[in-house]
Amino acid sequence: MTSLGATFSPDGIRFAAWSSSARRLWVSIFDDSGAHEIDRLELQPQGEGGHALLVSGLSDGARYGFRADGDYAPERGLWFDPEKLLADPYAIEIDRPYQYHWRLAAKRNEGADTAPLMPKSVACALPPLLPALPPLFQPGGLIYELNVRSFTKLHPDVPEAQRGTIAALAHPAVIEHLQKLGVSAVELMPITASIDERHLPPLGLHNAWGYNPVTFMALDPRLAPGGLAELRDTVAALRKAGIGTILDLVFNHTGESDRFGPTLSLRGLDAQAYYRHEPDGRLVNDTGTGNTIACDHPVVREMVLDTLRHFVRAAGVDGFRFDLAPVLGRVDGTFDPQAPLLQAIAGDPLLADRVLIAEPWDIGPGGYQLGNFSRPFLEWNDRYRDDVRRFWRGDAGTIGALATRLAGSSDVFARAALATSRTVNFIAAHDGMTLADLVAYEEK
Missing domain, CATH: 3.20.20.80 (Glycosidases)
Known part of the structure; x- marks a missing residue:
């Protein structure tokens, strides 16, 4: 299966998410403030439920979120609603805290786009990885x-x-x-x-x-x-x-x-x-x-x-x-x-x-x-x-x-x-x- 989240490459940022049931998946790209959606691009199926897209022209700090569409049938565990902006499960940074609002729980077609209410995932390049030092704590300590x-x-x-x-x-x-x-x-x-x-x-x-x-x-x-x-x-x-x-x-x-x-x-x-x-x-x-x-x-x-x-x-x-x-x-x-x-x-x-x-x-x-x-x-x-x-x-x-x-x-x-x-x-x-x-x- 494709690696998930936002991955940097010389050509841009590759966005990937997983869903076995969605018919379509998109990545929404926002401006530096996170307030305005400047692009919405459809991810392409990669097999085994993976969906991905390489987006050129983006750099470290790009703000984004996912959207998904498919059946909306909560009684069967299906909640697809493209009006709901979704946090990347693999995001390593978000631009502000989560705050509850009733519109985040609105049924499909009964609420407005939730992007203004949602933190944006931030595409970040990881620092150099640390060596795996032995754990400092051992059983018996406080x-x-x-x-x-x-x-x-x-x-x-x-x-x-x-x-x-x-x-x-x-x-x-x-x-x-x-x-x-x-x-x-x-x-x-x-x-x-x-x-x-x-x-x-x-x-x-x-x-x-x-x-x-x-x-x-x-x-x-x-x-x-x-x-x-x-x-x-x-x-x-x-x-x-x-x-x-x-x-x-x-x-x-x-x-x-x-x-x-x-x-x-x-x-x-x-x-x-x-x-x-x-x-x-x-x-x-x-x-x-x-x-x-x-x-x-x-x-x-x-x-x-x-x-x-x-x-x-x-x-x-x-x-x-x-x-x-x-x-x-x-x-x-x-x-x-x-x-x-x-x-x-x-x-x-x-x-x-x-x-x-x-x-x-x-x-x-x-x-x-x-x-x-x-x-x-x-x-x-x-x-x-x-x-x-x-x-x-x-x-x-x-x-x-x-x-x-x-x-x-x-x-x-x-x-x-x-x-x-x-x-x-x-x-x-x-x-x-x-x-x-x-x-x-x-x-x-």
């Missing part, structure tokens, strides 16, 4: 999960223009604080481009955590105004200080939500393929967000692998934490620890030695899979969290459980008779109260 924006937004020592951004994590005052705590690696809550859920704007609220992605490779401009170079430089500064960088990535769903959600990218290109559906055409909701990525589809599998490779090669990250990771291992809806995507990650020459951490549950059938992932995946251990909290609270009869947790949770991870545990012990995370609040308050 991981600090942090939200990039809130961690530095009010920090008095960080320059005001940097506060709340990835670059702030490289500030000497921040690094000194992390070193003082004995942090081995920071685990950055999602930094890729996301969108607010539709119920938040009317309430005057925003999704602060970022677990509602649209484009998997493009960083959120609010967190990385300096683009990929900002992440790259920060990872290097942390590494120089002896601190690894783990990215929390969300491959289980997208911000296109349920059938009432917006059409932003994958839905408009080929929702039948990119998302899992019930036999009657309804979207599967193993994530609680309205949709579930079809990680057992070969094209989705390659997109996930390409995303992981991108962040290793272009930014030098040390590893990944996978949100609702059973979704990545579902084959025809059932979790399989030997699922093709999980095996592909574990067997990839560039990824196999990375720190790979699974959140081992989702809300689908058989969704609780603690202890059932295979090496080299580590797993968030909620049983450690619960037993330590019970002991801390003073519950009777908890000493034995505490000893088991401190010794690596052999009742969970010794099933394969391995010499070492795969547990990632934690007491507090973003799903609940902070550690400081946990020991200060009796209840929420």
Whole structure:
């Protein structure tokens, strides 16, 4: 299959997208402001669902988006509407953040062109690829999960223009604080481009955590105004200080939500393929967000692998934490620890030695899979969290459980008779109260 996204060549930029169901695909080219569509060119079929076109006269920084046409039958997972501008799933940069608007979710022929509402994908030449250095973090170290924006937004020592951004994590005052705590690696809550859920704007609220992605490779401009170079430089500064960088990535769903959600990218290109559906055409909701990525589809599998490779090669990250990771291992809806995507990650020459951490549950059938992932995946251990909290609270009869947790949770991870545990012990995370609040308050 043809390589996807925007690829530079001496003759121009080659644009490519994949859809097994669209009858026609176009690339829309915009001016430097992203406000005006200056050309709309049809991509040519390349076989196996690939569509591509080489466009001459374009240079680094060109702004673009895709459009697709075909049947519009949401009850069958078909949402084609050429009035919907679509973000390139392989975009590595967008020109502004996503903002929810009801017109993004309008039915075909009931809404205007969404180009004025959509960020534009930016065709960027990648910097020289980094050597794949061994991961800095090793099991047994201390991981600090942090939200990039809130961690530095009010920090008095960080320059005001940097506060709340990835670059702030490289500030000497921040690094000194992390070193003082004995942090081995920071685990950055999602930094890729996301969108607010539709119920938040009317309430005057925003999704602060970022677990509602649209484009998997493009960083959120609010967190990385300096683009990929900002992440790259920060990872290097942390590494120089002896601190690894783990990215929390969300491959289980997208911000296109349920059938009432917006059409932003994958839905408009080929929702039948990119998302899992019930036999009657309804979207599967193993994530609680309205949709579930079809990680057992070969094209989705390659997109996930390409995303992981991108962040290793272009930014030098040390590893990944996978949100609702059973979704990545579902084959025809059932979790399989030997699922093709999980095996592909574990067997990839560039990824196999990375720190790979699974959140081992989702809300689908058989969704609780603690202890059932295979090496080299580590797993968030909620049983450690619960037993330590019970002991801390003073519950009777908890000493034995505490000893088991401190010794690596052999009742969970010794099933394969391995010499070492795969547990990632934690007491507090973003799903609940902070550690400081946990020991200060009796209840929420």
